[in-house]
Amino acid sequence: DVKVTQSSRYLVKRTGEKVFLECVQDMDHENMFWYRQDPGLGLRLIYFSYDVKMKEKGDIPEGYSVSREKKERFSLILESASTNQTSMYLCASIEDRRRYSYNEQFFGPGTRLTVL
Amino acid sequence: AQSVTQPDIHITVSEGASLELRCNYSYGATPYLFWYVQSPGQGLQLLLKYFSGDTLVQGIKGFEAEFKRSQSSFNLRKPSVHWSDAAEYFCAVGGTRYNQGGKLIFGQGTELSVKP
Numbered sequence: 747d748v749k750v751t752q753s754s755r756y757l758v759k760r761t762g763e764k765v766f767l768e769c770v771q772d773m774d775h776e777n778m779f780w781y782r783q784d785p786g787l788g789l790r791l792i793y794f795s796y797d798v799k800m801k802e803k804g805d806i807p808e809g810y811s812v813s814r815e816k817k818e819r820f821s822l823i824l825e826s827a828s829t830n831q832t833s834m835y836l837c838a839s840i841e842d843r844r845r846y847s848y849n850e851q852f853f854g855p856g857t858r859l860t861v862l
Numbered sequence: 863a864q865s866v867t868q869p870d871i872h873i874t875v876s877e878g879a880s881l882e883l884r885c886n887y888s889y890g891a892t893p894y895l896f897w898y899v900q901s902p903g904q905g906l907q908l909l910l911k912y913f914s915g916d917t918l919v920q921g922i923k924g925f926e927a928e929f930k931r932s933q934s935s936f937n938l939r940k941p942s943v944h945w946s947d948a949a950e951y952f953c954a955v956g957g958t959r960y961n962q963g964g965k966l967i968f969g970q971g972t973e974l975s976v977k978p
Contacts, residue, residue: 750905777964779965786871786971789906791965804965850911851906851908851966855903855904
């Protein structure tokens, strides 16, 4: 089975701190995604990566950056955390970027981040 | 613009009753369509998907969904709900153009509560 793991289930940080959220997948998937999930808004795409060192902005990239140094690992970085970044963050991966989008995305359990 | 709408934010049904969760999409062509479920404290799990062929799709846990092109809908159904079905349900649409990287657009989610 595909496994997507996230480094923390719960995280509490202070305003202005630099925050790293880590995601690892074990199925050699090419594409990886970071979403934030807020009540009533569903999942919104922050960034995605289709290869090592390759990334593209999603719908809400402001205040975030990402890093993908190895194929299995995709990190989300909050350069200076703010209270409006308090949210649930979900990582996902999908195989084979060269094909159509009918492959399913596999999700990690999520990290609930609170910024005080 | 591509979008997904789930009109019902919260639905409550009695155990054993039938269930229908609504999903409407806006897309320039026939998209790929997905239903995911998120149990409390968990990541998202794929219930079913549609990309071509028979418009009635069977999924896991006894769920099915019907693609209706004329109504731009992909409603999720279950004939008899179990208490363990209480969760949040997300409809998503994926692009049909080559090399879109598996990106999905999610609806706002519908939270399902099950009464004993």
